[in-house]
Amino acid sequence: DTGVSQDPRHKITKRGQNVTFRCDPISEHNRLYWYRQTLGQGPEFLTYFQNEAQLEKSRLLSDRFSAERPKGSFSTLEIQRTEQGDSAMYLCASSRRDRSPGELFFGEGSRLTVL
Amino acid sequence: DAKTTQPPSMDCAEGRAANLPCNHSTISGNEYVYWYRQIHSQGPQYIIHGLKNNETNEMASLIITEDRKSSTLILPHATLRDTAVYYCIVRPGDAGNMLTFGGGTRLMVKP
Numbered sequence: 001d002t003g004v005s006q007d008p009r010h011k012i013t014k015r016g017q018n019v020t021f022r023c024d025p026i027s028e029h030n031r032l033y034w035y036r037q038t039l040g041q042g043p044e045f046l047t048y049f050q051n052e053a054q055l056e057k058s059r060l061l062s063d064r065f066s067a068e069r070p071k072g073s074f075s076t077l078e079i080q081r082t083e084q085g086d087s088a089m090y091l092c093a094s095s096r097r098d099r100s101p102g103e104l105f106f107g108e109g110s111r112l113t114v115l
Numbered sequence: 116d117a118k119t120t121q122p123p124s125m126d127c128a129e130g131r132a133a134n135l136p137c138n139h140s141t142i143s144g145n146e147y148v149y150w151y152r153q154i155h156s157q158g159p160q161y162i163i164h165g166l167k168n169n170e171t172n173e174m175a176s177l178i179i180t181e182d183r184k185s186s187t188l189i190l191p192h193a194t195l196r197d198t199a200v201y202y203c204i205v206r207p208g209d210a211g212n213m214l215t216f217g218g219g220t221r222l223m224v225k226p
Contacts, residue, residue, distance in 0.1 A: 004158070031212070033212070033213075041218070042200075042202055042216030042217055042218060042219055043159060043214075043216045044216070045213035045214065045215070048212040048213065055212065056212050056213065058213070091158050091159070093158070093159075100147070100164060101212060102147060102149045102164055102204070102206045102214060103149075103161050103164065104159075104161060104214065105161070106158030106159045106160065107158050108156075108157060108158050109157075109158050
């Protein structure tokens with residue numbers, strides 16, 4: 001496995017700007033997840049895709065957040081009109097259909113700082 | 116989801132076994148116990164999971180009590196690279212796709 005790849009690793013933006021993060025899961029992993037982690041806390045679930053279908057969304061995913069996985073491969077997470085409270089590490093994970101659904105492979109994350 | 120309780124921090128001497136406890140007294144019959152760890156500045160890493168039997172893999176052993184109300188993750192010979200936050204998570208086996216991470220235990224392995 002080449003691992004879950006996330007880009008960019010770091011993003012600094014001003015409040016009100018839009019940002020987009022990309023996640024490339026491990027090939028042949030059909031499940032893809034986005035989590036958010038703030039300093040000192042455990043990761044919090046945001047959303048889940050099975051292939052290209054977004055099957056689950058957390059209440060944390062406000063209207064300013066949108067995630068897509070158009071061809072069932074890579075995924076993007078966009079945050080519109082960023083707020084300082086959006087500053088966090090955004091983690092992507094993927095898993096295989098033939099393994100336990102709780103056995104996730106996480107990427108290194110994309111750290112967002114909103115000034 | 117059942118909640119878990121873990122000590123916020125633990126120390127372990129290098130080369131010794133690290134025993135990380137987790138309390139999940141409200142666990143349901145179909146809920147699995149998962150363990151992850153997160154080394155500083157990295158994403159979480161899956162370690163092991165189990166339902167009611169003890170499990171072992173190349174990374175660790177998982178001991179679940181007979182009443183399933185608690186479990187212990189054992190790192191048999193801790194190294195400095197095992198310094199991390201360890202998360203114990205319970206998850207339904209048949210529904211839901213999210214893992215609920217708590218605060219975890221910060222394990223410091225000391226030389």
